Amino acid sequence: MIxxxxxxxxxxxxxxxxxxxxxxxxxxxxxPDHVAEIAAVGGIKLEGEVGGFGRxxxxxxxxxxxxxxxxxxxxxxPACAHRDVAATxxxxxxxxxxxxxxxxxxxxxxxFLHELSLxxxxxxxxxxxxxxxxxxxxxxxxxxxxxxxxxxxxxxAAVPNERTPAVAAALAPWYPQFTAAPSTLDTSFGNVxxxxxxxxxxxxxxxxxxxxxxxxxxxxxVSPGVANLLEAVDRExxxxxxxxxxxxxxxxxxxxxxxxxxxxxxxxxxxxxxxxRGILAPPSLDNRYIFEDVPFSLVPMASAGASVGLQPRAIExxxxxxxxxxxxxxxxxxxxxxxxxxxxxxxxxxxxxxAEGFPR
Amino acid sequence: MIxxxxxxxxxxxxxxxxxxxxxxxxxxxxxPDHVAEIAAVGGIKLEGEVGGFGRxxxxxxxxxxxxxxxxxxxxxxPACAHRDVAATxxxxxxxxxxxxxxxxxxxxxxxFLHELSLxxxxxxxxxxxxxxxxxxxxxxxxxxxxxxxxxxxxxxAAVPNERTPAVAAALAPWYPQFTAAPSTLDTSFGNVxxxxxxxxxxxxxxxxxxxxxxxxxxxxxVSPGVANLLEAVDRExxxxxxxxxxxxxxxxxxxxxxxxxxxxxxxxxxxxxxxxRGILAPPSLDNRYIFEDVPFSLVPMASAGASVGLQPRAIExxxxxxxxxxxxxxxxxxxxxxxxxxxxxxxxxxxxxxAEGFPR
Numbered sequence: 223m224i225x226x227x228x229x230x231x232x233x234x235x236x237x238x239x240x241x242x243x244x245x246x247x248x249x250x251x252x253x254p255d256h257v258a259e260i261a262a263v264g265g266i267k268l269e270g271e272v273g274g275f276g277r278x279x280x281x282x283x284x285x286x287x288x289x290x291x292x293x294x295x296x297x298x299x300p301a302c303a304h305r306d307v308a309a310t311x312x313x314x315x316x317x318x319x320x321x322x323x324x325x326x327x328x329x330x331x332x333x334f335l336h337e338l339s340l341x342x343x344x345x346x347x348x349x350x351x352x353x354x355x356x357x358x359x360x361x362x363x364x365x366x367x368x369x370x371x372x373x374x375x376x377x378x379a380a381v382p383n384e385r386t387p388a389v390a391a392a393l394a395p396w397y398p399q400f401t402a403a404p405s406t407l408d409t410s411f412g413n414v415x416x417x418x419x420x421x422x423x424x425x426x427x428x429x430x431x432x433x434x435x436x437x438x439x440x441x442x443x444v445s446p447g448v449a450n451l452l453e454a455v456d457r458e459x460x461x462x463x464x465x466x467x468x469x470x471x472x473x474x475x476x477x478x479x480x481x482x483x484x485x486x487x488x489x490x491x492x493x494x495x496x497x498x499r500g501i502l503a504p505p506s507l508d509n510r511y512i513f514e515d516v517p518f519s520l521v522p523m524a525s526a527g528a529s530v531g532l533q534p535r536a537i538e539x540x541x542x543x544x545x546x547x548x549x550x551x552x553x554x555x556x557x558x559x560x561x562x563x564x565x566x567x568x569x570x571x572x573x574x575x576x577a578e579g580f581p582r
Numbered sequence: 583m584i585x586x587x588x589x590x591x592x593x594x595x596x597x598x599x600x601x602x603x604x605x606x607x608x609x610x611x612x613x614p615d616h617v618a619e620i621a622a623v624g625g626i627k628l629e630g631e632v633g634g635f636g637r638x639x640x641x642x643x644x645x646x647x648x649x650x651x652x653x654x655x656x657x658x659x660p661a662c663a664h665r666d667v668a669a670t671x672x673x674x675x676x677x678x679x680x681x682x683x684x685x686x687x688x689x690x691x692x693x694f695l696h697e698l699s700l701x702x703x704x705x706x707x708x709x710x711x712x713x714x715x716x717x718x719x720x721x722x723x724x725x726x727x728x729x730x731x732x733x734x735x736x737x738x739a740a741v742p743n744e745r746t747p748a749v750a751a752a753l754a755p756w757y758p759q760f761t762a763a764p765s766t767l768d769t770s771f772g773n774v775x776x777x778x779x780x781x782x783x784x785x786x787x788x789x790x791x792x793x794x795x796x797x798x799x800x801x802x803x804v805s806p807g808v809a810n811l812l813e814a815v816d817r818e819x820x821x822x823x824x825x826x827x828x829x830x831x832x833x834x835x836x837x838x839x840x841x842x843x844x845x846x847x848x849x850x851x852x853x854x855x856x857x858x859r860g861i862l863a864p865p866s867l868d869n870r871y872i873f874e875d876v877p878f879s880l881v882p883m884a885s886a887g888a889s890v891g892l893q894p895r896a897i898e899x900x901x902x903x904x905x906x907x908x909x910x911x912x913x914x915x916x917x918x919x920x921x922x923x924x925x926x927x928x929x930x931x932x933x934x935x936x937a938e939g940f941p942r
Binding site: 422424425426427428429430431432442443444445446447448450451454507535536538539540542543546547548549 | 782784785786787788789790791792802803804805806807808810811814867895896898899900902903906907908909
C-alpha cells in the first residue's frame with residue numbers, strides 16, 4: 223500500500239496514476255478543503271498522456287491514517303515543506319517503511335532524516351530522494367489531473383544507500399524507470415534544475431513580469447550571455463560534487479543523454495532541444511524556480527562548497543541576485559550544512575552520512 | 583581655443599556645436615581614418631535639434647597639435663580610454679590649461695591626474711569631470727552628427743575644487759548649463775547611469791540578445807523585480823557617498839527633479855518618465871552600459887565602499903553577474919582605489935585628494 227503525501231500538481235497525478243495501475247493508494251493533504259472534491263468522488267480523473275480514473279482507498283488530512291500500514295510514502299510537496307512533513311510523519315512512522323521525496327532537490331533526504339531524528343523518531347525507516355518528479359503534470363480540475371509527459375528515467379537514492387535497490391524494486395511494478403543511484407550525493411548534485419531555473423528566471427526578470435511569462439522559457443529566455451552564466455553555475459555544481467567524491471554529468475552532457483540535444487556550445491544544445499519548445503516562462507516571479515531552487519538547491523550546494531574549500535562565486539552571485547530582486551534573504555531561508563546538522567564535517571564524513579544516515 | 587579629444591558620437595557632436603556657436607575648435611582623434619572625411623570637408627554637418635555646419639580649425643591625430651595653445655581640452659572618449667588619453671596628453675600639457683572629462687563616470691578626474699603624475703607631468707593643469715555628457719547625440723555620417731537633445735543641467739567638478747567655478751565660467755559662453763558641484767566625489771557618486779545601466783541590461787540579457795534590443799529599455803526592461811535591484815544598488819551608492827561625506831540624491835529624487843517623473847515606487851517613477859519612452863535597449867550585449875559602467879562606475883564605488891567599511895552586496899552582485907555573463911573579470915579591469923593610488927587612505931584623506939588633488 224502506498225501513501226501519497228501532498229495533493230498539489232504532483233501528488234494528485236501520482237495518486238491517480240498509481241491507483242489506475244492497480245495500487246492501493248491513500249492520499250494525504252494538510253489542508254482538507256483542497257481534497258474535499260476528491261474525497262467526495264472517491265478518486266481522481268486523469269487526462270493527457272494517460273486517461274482513466276484512479277479510485278483511492280482513502281483521502282485524509284490525518285497523517286496517522288495515511289501512513290498506517292503503508293509500505294511506501296511518496297512525498298509530493300515542495301522542498302520548503304519537506305521539514306514540516308517530516309515533523310508530521312515522525313510520530314507515525316514504523317519499522318520497515320520507506321519514504322521517497324519526489325524530488326528531494328539537494329539534500330532533501332538528509333533534511334527529512336535530520337528532522338525525524340530531532341523529533342525522536344526511532345523507527346527503522348528508509349528515506350530516499352528522487353532526482354526529479356516522474357511526470358510533467360498539472361491539476362486540471364477539483365478532482366482531475368493532466369499528465370503531459372512521463373519521464374523515461376528517474377535516478378533515486380536511499381539512506382542507507384544499500385537499501386536503494388529495494389526501494390526501486392518496490393516501485394518497479396508501477397514505475398520501472400526509477401533507477402538506483404549510488405548515493406544521495408548523486409541525486410542531490412544531479413539536480414540540473416538548480417542550474418537552469420533560477421539563472422534563466424533572473425536574467426529574464428522584466429520580461430516575465432511585463433509579459434506574464436508569455437515567451438518560451440528555454441528557447442527565448444536563453445541567449446549566449448545567459449548560457450555563459452549557466453555554464454559557470456554548472457561548473458561549480460560539478461566541482462563541489464567532485465570535492466565530495468561524486469561525479470555528475472554536465473548540463474550539456476545531460477541534454478545529450480536525456481534529450482539527444484547536441485550543440486557546439488551549451489547555448490546551441492539548449493536551442494537544439496525540441497523538448498524545450500513550447501515550455502512557457504512562469505507567469506510571475508512568484509514561482510518555484512526561485513522559491514524552491516534557490517534555497518533548497520543552490521544554497522545547499524554553496525554551503526557544501528564552502529565546507530570543502532570552494533567558494534562558488536557564480537552560485538553565490540545567483541543567490542545574492544535573487545535575494546535583491548525578491549528582497550528576501552535566501553541564505554537564511556535555505557538548507558545549509560548547519561541546518562542539516564552537518565556543520566564541521568569533513569568531506570569523508572559528509573559522504574558517510576549521505577550513504578549511511580546520521581549516527582544513532 | 584578648445585581642443586575636443588575623441589571623435590566618436592560625443593566628440594563629433596560637441597566639436598561641431600562648439601564651432602557652430604563660434605568657438606575656435608581643434609578636433610583630435612587617435613585613429614586618423616575615422617576623421618579623414620571631416621578633415622577633407624573642414625568640419626562637421628549638424629542635424630537634429632540644432633542644424634548647421636561647424637567649421638573646425640584643425641583635425642589631427644597629433645596630440646601636441648591639438649593641445650598647443652588650447653584653453654580647455656574637452657575629453658570625449660569612453661572611460662576605458664581616459665588613462666590612455668591622459669598618458670598621451672601628459673607631455674604636451676601646459677600651465678593654466680584645463681581638461682574636462684565628458685563624463686568622468688566615477689573617479690575619472692582622479693584617474694586622469696594619477697596618470698599625469700605617473701608620467702611626470704609637472705604642468706599646473708586643472709582636471710574636471712562632468713556628471714554626464716551634455717548631449718544625446720549620434721554620428722549620422724562620415725562628417726555628420728545628429729544632436730537629439732541638449733541637457734538642461736550638467737554638474738561639473740574640478741580638481742582642485744576651488745577652480746570649478748573658473749572652469750564653468752570658461753565654458754559658460756557656449757554652455758551655461760555646466761554648474762559647479764562641490765567636489766569630484768559629488769560628480770563621481772552622482773552617477774546614476776551606474777545604477778540603471780548594468781542592472782537593467784543584465785536582467786534583460788536574453789531579450790537584448792534575442793531581439794537585438796528591440797524593446798523600450800526603461801519601460802519594458804524595468805519591472806517591479808528589476809526595480810528592487812535598482813533600489814538596492816542605489817541605496818549602496820548613496821551610503822558609500824555618505825561615508826565619504828557626500829550627499830547625493832536617490833534615483834527616485836533625481837527622476838523627479840530632472841524629469842518631473844513621480845511615482846509611489848521607483849518602478850512607478852520610471853514608468854511615469856515620458857523621457858524614457860522610445861529609448862531602445864542596446865542592440866547587443868557589447869555596449870557601454872556594461873563595458874563602461876561596470877568597471878568605471880560600479881567597481882570604483884564598490885572599492886570605495888570597502889575602504890570605508892561597507893560591503894556593497896548589491897553592487898558586488900551586479901559586478902559578479904556581469905563577469906559571469908560576459909566571462910570577463912571586471913574587478914581586475916576596473917578602477918579601484920588601488921589603481922588610483924588611493925589604497926589605504928582614510929575617508930578624510932580621500933575627500934582631500936578628491937578636492938585638492940594628489941600631494942606633490
